[in-house]
Amino acid sequence: MLQQLLDSMIADGTFGALPRDLAYLIGMVAAGAAVVFGFVLNVSGVTTFVERRVWARIQSRIGPNRVGPQGILQWLADGLKLLMKEEAIPYAADSLLFKLAPFIVTIGFITAFVAIPFSSALIIADLDLGILYITAMTSLVVVGIMVAGWSSNNKWSLIGGIRAAAQIVSYEIPAAVSIFTVILITGTLSMQGIIAQQGWGPWDWFIFHNPFTFLGFFVTFVALLAEGNRTPFDLPEAESELVAGFVTEYSGARYLFFFLVEWGNLYVISAILVTLFLGGWHVPPIPWITESAVGLNVLQALTFIGKSYLGVISIMWIRATLPRIRVDQLMTTCWKYLLPISFFNFMGTALWVLIWPAGFRPAEILLTVVGFCLVGYFFVRVAFHLRRSGAQITLSPLS
């Protein structure tokens, strides 16, 4: 899509007499900048704001509500503050690597957005190796974290970095195997191709395709949580144990980069899950709206972002609720449980596809019902807890 646009712009003479390659370069950089500044940074920023408000609600606080209406500009204020802060580099740190680490992390995170489809047309590049590309690129984050941990020349950072490496490398395996479970069904690695084979109805989603993908969804979810260093797997920066883990020595803008990645990654995780299991951008046909290309794409993008943010918020909820597991338990969870389960799913799905290459409708319907029953039970529990905790009382002598 970008190529067509650039071609037409060159044909129109927008770039004047510039050589074709240079025009492409300028166009790509401009488009990249537009995507990064227009979307990626905002996604990270807004996610921090959403997280803080969601947390505050869960923890019976108010949360940031001073900058802008309801505090929605808080993330901008925080970002500006961090950008303007003095950056300290420890005297004993490996200065070059110390400065480089945040960029490696950021590259690993931003490049993942290249292959994330927001609608049937809105995708920067629909790579044939889409999902593999994303897995590879997000793994780059671990290199940055290790470099950060090592170069800080601080034992807490070092432990954080090593923990991150061990954790992400381990969890990459169940995540990848679970992802390939879906690839068995689709036969393509392209993100758009995976989505195209699902439908708007939950029974067409791959999560409800067969019992193995249903299980695989949870395995992928857990493994991606661990890869994104989110609670209960936030060991690399376990603030109560390692002070701040690999970011202990960072300050100012470099610190900002790490946080950008951490919160942006939430969105990437959710987007991968939505693409693979939750039907991506599919929308039901609605007269008038879906008939025009613009209406269709806007609706699809909204659906996709909405589904992703549902994932983001549930990850936040998990983070607010669960304690952190210990490093030996982390490895136990991965190697003793997730890995065998994911291989089991892989084999199961392979058999399933062999028997019913086009899917087995009754199983899909049944699983959908089961899934919705689980969600329903969840809400019943929530209602029970809300009822039991009752109203808060105020006892302040001043009130």
Place this chain on the structure above:
Amino acid sequence: MSVAGFEVEVDRGSGLETEEMTLNMGPQHPSTHGVLRFVVKADGEVMRRAIPDVGYLHRSIEKIAEKVGYHGFMPYTDRVDYVAAMFCNQGWGMVTEKLADIEVPKRGEYCRVIAAELNRIASHLLSVGTLILDIGAITPFFHAFREREKINDLLEELCGARLTYNYMRIGGVAWDLPPGYEDKVLAFLAQLDPMLDEHCDLVAANTIFRGRCAKVATISAKQAIAYNLVGPNLRACGVRYDVRRDEPYSVYPELEFDVPVGTGSAGEVGDSFDRYWVRVLEIRESIKILRQCFRQIPDGPVVAKVARKLKPPEGDAHIRVESARGDMGWYAVSDGTEFPYRCKVRTGSFAAMSIIEELSPGLMLADLVTVIASLDIVAPEVDR
């Protein structure tokens, strides 16, 4: 799918060993609960030894006692353990009363117990809240602190201060209960009960939390007694001993309550989970005690007549108070003047701190944080 059914099978301290790393944890570290320092000798994530280094919060309170006189020392006792200051007030009051043969009026004793039990709930809430925070969950901490804040409000109404109360006096308490206090406290207790249920559902039933606490730093009853662990830490090891019940003081003989002990419900008797669980159960007992207190409190004066310049006769006295961190021993020597000749406080955290070095070998780095929090160590109480 028992993803959460952790089995902890670490080969701790044998086979693959690497160079020892010395980590300096503290004095400024997020989870050392005050200013204290550990020198940790670690082999990767597994600790060989954690050597506590205390004294960063030493404010020479015992020396101050020798300079300020009996009445004047009362505000300083708040600073011995600022998380549960009422017990320090009570300890100093009781030891002086024993030295000088002062009788506290009944209502005064009840006021003391009400204040102390409220303070115990607050202190235990802080303890369980910070334990779960150190293990990595944030919300239960806020829930615990929200409830604690209400107790702070209640105590503020009672004595004007939220942390260092200075509520008790030698011979009683400073002020009677304010009007309408009973209703407020009972309303608070009525809503604390379901909040505790919620807390238990969220924390104690959580598999990750149990996995992090069960079988971590198990202390046997024998070990606990040898190190003089006291209070909830001792009871968690299965020793049913509570100063309030077994060496009764104040009006505790008139009150009915259970003494919960550790049962090993998550793993072994005396592990970190038991220490946490005993505290939760004690909050429920304190609620019971408070309700009885308000039923039984008699009318009358709250403070006995005590000389301004109190000069207890020569001699020494030792008393024990069941503080939130266990048996707090107060020893005072009088030489017949208006200044104490010597005052010594033996606190619960002091003993708990001294056992860490023995517990540490073989624990993971993350467990050290659990151990500090589950033993409920308050650094100023160690250093005084």
Place this chain on the structure above:
Amino acid sequence: MDAVSIHSRLREKFADRIVSVEEAVKDPFTVVEASAIVDVCSFLRDEAELQFDVLCNQTGVDYKAAGYIEVVYHLYSYSHRHYVILKVRVPRDAAVLASVEGVWKAANWLEREIFDLLGVHFTGHSDLRRLLMPEDWVGYPLRKDFVEPAEYHGISTTRESLLR
């Protein structure tokens, strides 16, 4: 068992190594000879009828006028629920005493604290370092003749009053 009968048991066993017994005060106590403290403590812990399994408190008191430092042991028995108080007097200028760390582990830190603040040297202690004061502190702050130094490593130890 009450204090009187515990004291008589002690007298029976240790005869002349018990210096004196005081029973007419609020907390009855026994003064034990310094050389006998470990034996007395092991006896109190191990004797089936006594079983003092916990060292509640160990304190030092500096009696400057009398010229000795008194180390006070508050013992308690969880199995029999009774108390006993032992006192040991050591001269101020040669304050040396055997450690009871081998009897109760709790004595480790309590003795370190007494060493730190009152300067009683416990022989046989496994790790006799200062506990609360800095390692290089000079003097024992809880002794009655301790004079606070004006500064520590160039840091003034006094603060000017803001009221003046």
